[in-house]
Amino acid sequence: MSRFWSKKVHSLKPYVPGEQPQLENLIKLNTNENPYAPSPKVLEAISKATNESLRKYPDPNGLGLKQTIADYYDLDLNQVFIGNSSDEVLGHAFQALLKQDQPLLFPDISYSFYPVYCRLFGINYQQIPLRADFSIGIDDYQSEGGAVIFANPNAPTGLALDLHKIAELLEQNTDRLVVIDEAYADFSEHSAVGLVQRHANLLVVQTLSKSRALAGLRVGFALGQADLISGLERVKNSFHPYALDSLALAGAVAAFDDDAYFKKHCSMIIDTRDRFSQELKQLGFEVLPSAANFVFAKHKSKPAKDLFEDLRKEAIIVRYFDKPRLDNYLRISIGTDKEMQTLLNKLGLILNQDNFST
Amino acid sequence: MSRFWSKKVHSLKPYVPGEQPQLENLIKLNTNENPYAPSPKVLEAISKATNESLRKYPDPNGLGLKQTIADYYDLDLNQVFIGNSSDEVLGHAFQALLKQDQPLLFPDISYSFYPVYCRLFGINYQQIPLRADFSIGIDDYQSEGGAVIFANPNAPTGLALDLHKIAELLEQNTDRLVVIDEAYADFSEHSAVGLVQRHANLLVVQTLSKSRALAGLRVGFALGQADLISGLERVKNSFHPYALDSLALAGAVAAFDDDAYFKKHCSMIIDTRDRFSQELKQLGFEVLPSAANFVFAKHKSKPAKDLFEDLRKEAIIVRYFDKPRLDNYLRISIGTDKEMQTLLNKLGLILNQDNFST
Numbered sequence: 058m059s060r061f062w063s064k065k066v067h068s069l070k071p072y073v074p075g076e077q078p079q080l081e082n083l084i085k086l087n088t089n090e091n092p093y094a095p096s097p098k099v100l101e102a103i104s105k106a107t108n109e110s111l112r113k114y115p116d117p118n119g120l121g122l123k124q125t126i127a128d129y130y131d132l133d134l135n136q137v138f139i140g141n142s143s144d145e146v147l148g149h150a151f152q153a154l155l156k157q158d159q160p161l162l163f164p165d166i167s168y169s170f171y172p173v174y175c176r177l178f179g180i181n182y183q184q185i186p187l188r189a190d191f192s193i194g195i196d197d198y199q200s201e202g203g204a205v206i207f208a209n210p211n212a213p214t215g216l217a218l219d220l221h222k223i224a225e226l227l228e229q230n231t232d233r234l235v236v237i238d239e240a241y242a243d244f245s246e247h248s249a250v251g252l253v254q255r256h257a258n259l260l261v262v263q264t265l266s267k268s269r270a271l272a273g274l275r276v277g278f279a280l281g282q283a284d285l286i287s288g289l290e291r292v293k294n295s296f297h298p299y300a301l302d303s304l305a306l307a308g309a310v311a312a313f314d315d316d317a318y319f320k321k322h323c324s325m326i327i328d329t330r331d332r333f334s335q336e337l338k339q340l341g342f343e344v345l346p347s348a349a350n351f352v353f354a355k356h357k358s359k360p361a362k363d364l365f366e367d368l369r370k371e372a373i374i375v376r377y378f379d380k381p382r383l384d385n386y387l388r389i390s391i392g393t394d395k396e397m398q399t400l401l402n403k404l405g406l407i408l409n410q411d412n413f414s415t
Numbered sequence: 416m417s418r419f420w421s422k423k424v425h426s427l428k429p430y431v432p433g434e435q436p437q438l439e440n441l442i443k444l445n446t447n448e449n450p451y452a453p454s455p456k457v458l459e460a461i462s463k464a465t466n467e468s469l470r471k472y473p474d475p476n477g478l479g480l481k482q483t484i485a486d487y488y489d490l491d492l493n494q495v496f497i498g499n500s501s502d503e504v505l506g507h508a509f510q511a512l513l514k515q516d517q518p519l520l521f522p523d524i525s526y527s528f529y530p531v532y533c534r535l536f537g538i539n540y541q542q543i544p545l546r547a548d549f550s551i552g553i554d555d556y557q558s559e560g561g562a563v564i565f566a567n568p569n570a571p572t573g574l575a576l577d578l579h580k581i582a583e584l585l586e587q588n589t590d591r592l593v594v595i596d597e598a599y600a601d602f603s604e605h606s607a608v609g610l611v612q613r614h615a616n617l618l619v620v621q622t623l624s625k626s627r628a629l630a631g632l633r634v635g636f637a638l639g640q641a642d643l644i645s646g647l648e649r650v651k652n653s654f655h656p657y658a659l660d661s662l663a664l665a666g667a668v669a670a671f672d673d674d675a676y677f678k679k680h681c682s683m684i685i686d687t688r689d690r691f692s693q694e695l696k697q698l699g700f701e702v703l704p705s706a707a708n709f710v711f712a713k714h715k716s717k718p719a720k721d722l723f724e725d726l727r728k729e730a731i732i733v734r735y736f737d738k739p740r741l742d743n744y745l746r747i748s749i750g751t752d753k754e755m756q757t758l759l760n761k762l763g764l765i766l767n768q769d770n771f772s773t
Contacts, residue, residue: 058642059642059643059645059646060590061512061562061592061615061616061642061643061646062511062512062642062646063510063511063512063513063514063515063646064514065510065511065514065650066511066512066646066649066650069649069650069653070653071648071649071651071652071653071656072652072653072656073652074472074475074656074657077471077472077473077474077475085471088472090470090471090472091470092470093470094466094467094469094470095467095469095470099469100465100466100469103461103465103662104462104465107458107461107462107465108452108458109452109453110631111452111453111457111458111628111629111630111631111632111666112448112449112450112451112452112453112628112629112630112631113435113443113448113630113631114432114435114446114448114624114630114631115435115630115631115633116435117432117435141499141633141655141658141660142655142657142658144654144655144656144657145654145655145658148654148655152421152423153420153421153423153424154419154420154421154424155421156421156422156423157421173653174653174654176653177650177653177654204419232418234419257419258419266472270469270470271469271470272469272470272471272472272473272657273468273469273470273471273472273473273660273661273662274469274660274661274662275473275499275657275658275659275660284416284417284419284420285417285419287417288417288419288420288421288424290429291424291427291429292423292424292427292535293429294429294430294431295427295428295429295430295531295532295534295535296502296503296506296532296535297499297500297502297503297506298429298430298432298502299432299500299502299630299633300499300500300503300633301633302499302631302632302633302660302662302663303631303632304461304631304632304660304662304663305660305662308469
């Protein structure tokens, strides 16, 4: 509290990120980071850019990166917006596009940052409950509400909404903007990027943090028709025009250029995820079918909170949400095969111990 | 224009940064960049951080960098806020602290981003004219207004307000926040950082872009008492918690660690500035006494716009502002001695040519 705070500050409920402990030998499966290194070409490009030119401002428009992304997705340059992480891109989207007279609609269970942005920007919103099976029912969004945002695949459930459902939502609501937050889409087959040219009311937001193993570099982007992008640019250029530093710009371009590396490692994570899901089931877990780089699972008898704490004692950190409907689930990021095997072994021991003690 | 824009977006007047042409052999003296490379230790620290750990999120609190800055300025950890450039830090300050019922006061001539933030965040403001000699008269800020912000040294004038004047302003207005934007303070002897412990109503904002030659890395910070800093943190953590990437954090720490390099290059720029100012005067310029890494000057006979255009033809870019009171001045960043000599030579030729043709 301070007499110097603006009124707004008092009302905020800031986001609490997953913890980032800096311990050695920790198996860290709590913030959906990629277990594999970024492409060597990314590291090379950053090294090359680490020189005396850092004294100069970066290109405020980041044209090189925008063109790379536009080419990659077969879009025009003016259909690409880039920002310092998808969190920042989402923030600009809330302010530039999602703040409307009608309340913004999003699922009650999704990226927990959405209500935080709404408080920051004074946006009315209405949370639509996920169905009993945790799915997003698009019929529930056909109300009198305003714009719509959700993550697809959704977090922390990992469930993906089929593309034809998204197309249906877009077609039936041409006057309402739909923002799809695709932080995890590269681990699925459900990206809506291919719908951008056809739908004036679609904005897709992505990040390099997960699928391109660059959480440390803070690069996100949005794809949509030119008028949506120029709205984002107006807000960004009223806040900080040089949002992306020279190293992030160089590394991000290289991440798109090395497509073989990207595809190979996405496949590896998907394979591990599918195997791990099967093995979790054999340990008595119910596992939601995941289209992301994490799984959302609950055990048939042992409470999630106990499992979370027991794993922590074994230096394995997963994510636990102390919230209604979620509080008996664990969200487990997909690590390497070896990490997941260690986790399965530890879970086996923990669950077995319980069997003996009862 | 777009039917999907929020009302706010229509009313924005985004900032227009100085141009960043990517031509070879250009003498670029238009955006106050440092002419010298960053410390080799900065490049080394970034290279060391360019590794597989980029797959992981950075520390959202940036504790390592905050501690380094706190130690450097002999402040507490909770008196330091860090952000992705001082533009972002200023943006958070406008939203968290400078948005009050009473209008925000700032000079009519100062960093031209201030009114842009006010539009973005819906802040009432009143611009106080600089005195006839372009100085800030602190008596002019003793009105019924709210908080105060100005750059010191001011931009684009380069003039610095004496520290005892700032102390006087703080003491006479203990209920009003005063934000000093010190982007250029390292080139002067007028930093207000030493006043932070004594004045609850002072926030100082600085950047690594100019004096530490890291415009390409995007790192800024604010220093103030703990309640001011926590207000900034609340807004930042409602917008994007991981604002600084891992490479920027590593490079910024090294920039403070190599204090000898920093001090040496600041001195070199100050020396060049003072010599260059004298030589400009000999060419018939009136030069404001600069405490920054640029000078603000007008020629006794040749219009600034013509000089700007003539220099451009010679591949020398300086900054020209087409605004009342400023439109007969050039803002010239201080480059290397060699660059400034080339500029002086070209100016000599341009002005001499005019003498022959009249």
